[in-house]
Amino acid sequence: MVKTWVKMGMGCVLLWAGVASAQETSEPEARAGYQSCDRAEIDQLESEALALAAPGGCEDVGQCRSAPVGAKACGGPRSHVVYCATSTDEDRLLKALERLEKREGQFNQQCDVFSTCEFISPPELELVEGQCRAVTPS
Numbered sequence: 403m404v405k406t407w408v409k410m411g412m413g414c415v416l417l418w419a420g421v422a423s424a425q426e427t428s429e430p431e432a433r434a435g436y437q438s439c440d441r442a443e444i445d446q447l448e449s450e451a452l453a454l455a456a457p458g459g460c461e462d463v464g465q466c467r468s469a470p471v472g473a474k475a476c477g478g479p480r481s482h483v484v485y486c487a488t489s490t491d492e493d494r495l496l497k498a499l500e501r502l503e504k505r506e507g508q509f510n511q512q513c514d515v516f517s518t519c520e521f522i523s524p525p526e527l528e529l530v531e532g533q534c535r536a537v538t539p540s
Contacts, residue, residue, distance in 0.1 A: 439513035444506050448472065451498035452483055457534045459489030466527040466534035469496060473503045475510040476519035484527060486534045 448471065460466055467487045470479030485495065509515065525536035 439509070441509070444472075444502070444509055447498070447502040447505055451495065451502050454491060454495040454498055455483045455485035456489040457485055458532055460486035460529055460532060460534055461488075463527060463529040463534070466529055467492070468524045468527060468536070469499055470522075470524070471499060471502070473506040473510060474519075474522075475515040475517040479503070479522055481522060482524050482536070484525065484534050484536050 451471070455469075465486055465488050466484065467490075468482040468484045470481075471483050472480035474480050483495075483499075485492075510517075527534055528537045529535075
């Protein structure tokens with residue numbers, strides 16, 4: 403039997419005497435790829451990154467910042483995190499968010515993840531009682 407990998411969208415489909423998905427085939431390389439499609443690592447990286455963001459401690463809204471979180475399959479971030487630049491180790495936060503984005507991008511491609519293609523804009527920021535937060539649209 404002949405195996406062929408065909409690029410379709412952001413992932414691969416295994417064609418083998420008909421169509422078989424990674425989870426349906428007994429091929430070891432396909433099974434290994436399917437088993438790695440567990441979001442636990444992505445969730446852990448996101449939790450670690452968000453724990454670094456401190457929204458409190460600012461005295462002026464100009465000290466408030468937002469940063470993109472994750473990677474949608476269509477491109478762009480899934481959301482944004484709001485934090486105070488004076489009370490957050492910004493370098494550490496941005497590096498953690500970059501690791502998350504890179505790993506989630508790999509995950510999306512490897513696991514054939516689909517998403518909406520809408521752009522998630524950075525939020526407008528406000529300072530309320532020393533806490534940075536996204537402005538809630540009325």
